[in-house]
Amino acid sequence: MNYLQLLRKYPYKLTYGALHYFFSSIGQTFLISVSVPFILSDLSLSSGAFSNSYAIATIASAFTLPLIGGWVDRANLKHLSLVGGIGLIMACAVMFSADRLMLLIPGLFLLRFFGQGGMILIGSTATAKFFHEQRGKALSVVGLGLAIAETFTPMVLIFIINDFGWRMSWIALAAVVLLIFIPLTRLLIKTDTAIPQTAPEQSKTTDFTRRQVLRDPKFYLLLPAFMFLPFFITGIFIHQNLLAAAKGWSMDWMAFCFVGYGIAKVLTSFLGGALVDRFSAQKVFTFYLLPVALGLALLLFADHKLAAMLYMILLGMTASLGSLTGVALWAELYGVKNLGAIKSMTTTFMVVATAIGPIVIGYGLQGSTNTTLLVAIFSILLIILVSFFVIKSSNFNTKTT
Known part of the structure; x- marks a missing residue:
């Protein structure tokens, strides 16, 4: 369809x-x-x-x-x-x-x-x-x-x-x-319709409670991949003036680059939706941080102002995929019966990440921009590696009691 x-x-x-x-x-x-x-x-x-x-x-x-x-x-x-x-x-x-x-x-x-x-x-x-x-x-x-x-x-x-x-x-x-x-x-909503407790097509999927999710060690192995994007994107946006100063870009140009970010975010949303339906949110989530890693690598070696636009486009792609898979992933892994309870919990982790991000990213950019970029790139690669093996080797259709 x-x-x-x-x-x-x-x-x-x-x-x-x-x-x-x-x-x-x-x-x-x-x-x-x-x-x-x-x-x-x-x-x-x-x-x-x-x-x-x-x-x-x-x-x-x-x-x-x-x-x-x-x-x-x-x-x-x-x-x-x-x-x-x-x-x-x-x-x-x-x-x-x-x-x-x-x-x-x-x-x-x-x-x-x-x-x-x-x-x-x-x-x-x-x-x-x-x-x-x-x-x-x-x-x-x-x-x-x-x-x-x-x-x-x-x-x-x-x-x-x-x-x-x-x-x-x-x-x-x-x-x-x-x-x-x-x-x-x-x-x-013409009638008093409740959100379905279980999707009709997903009746055979095991539904976890929030407590069972918190007892599942695999959840904590995947949590860094979920938290990194809000951590990084909040920190880098708030301190974009430090990045611009280090690269010799004007703030007007950085503001204009948000056009590329927005367009990439919308277009990737349509592509990401099709990819999730075809390959599953788990597989897309595993590699969703890859575009921003490429963007950071570009910033590491390039100071031209076009590098800022390409970086923002790649960041927009990751932001779109992260927003999309951040919902679908938990539904696939832990069922939909208690999805509201689970997602409200993961949102708490996300907001904590947004509170920490500006402090850490700001401290890093004030010290060494290249070191901050390198640490971010290697962190992403490690997160991708861990997520890949967790999703590949784990059976998420078994409850942790």
Whole structure:
């Protein structure tokens, strides 16, 4: 089944998932960052104070997310989406009223919890459970919701801020959730449908509980491969000025290279979905870090500004494959019955990686850029080697009791 046939056969389910990915943007860093300069000015905050508050809110949301993972597995979709939508509206309301740091932190927590965490958890879990044979393609389609949001919502938000102020931008976002997200999700799900406990085609697959996954040593051997991308990409993006300075590139050029990153991410999403359906998420996940390793090797030997563009394209390919396989992998290895609980747990590990990444990468780039690149390359090669042998030699259809 190709992408067009998939869209024609399952338009409601795919749109439902894509809506959650799109509206997760309200709690994503790329959209929140648009308001940051105005928040700092209005509340007389330093960048350091905001960064610390944002880190606290993000880590708190990550450790809270596993508490709702089991509920996501059991609850019906109408209730999930309604609670998620109301949570986003509450988050926007708190941001609108935040006139001091003590109100800003709860607002950021609610944005990260219901937006970046909850919306992605609901959309990805529902899609992964509804689709089995076409899971890769389905996840790539719904993931376009976030790609579209990344492309357009920052420009729309800055327009609203310039005309009406940053506080009113949060009222506008709350209104969009109330008038578009909540009604559409209820129309797309015409009955009180729950996320399937087991995909029909996957009834013979052993379903692990979250506790059994945590007792499985193979999970910890694969965890570095899952955590490396958020660790590295967060660190290198925050400190791209250090990389640019070491290579003699302007920040304007680095910003332009994000165009290549975005295009590569979208195009690879379609290719990656087909690869997952044909070869399995396990096989694609094993080598998904290879493009960024090639990009880092290129940076090691080249200072020309075109090397930055090629590196960002390769990084975009890895980011797309990582986002896609990061959901499908756990469904293949541990079943879908408790996927929400498992994925909420792995999200916690991911967010911890994003908190550590800027510290480690920043320290490395301030010391020696080439040494940092070499360590990253060899780390990736070691991760690929370990993942290959773990997946090749292990039988994941046996529970650890």
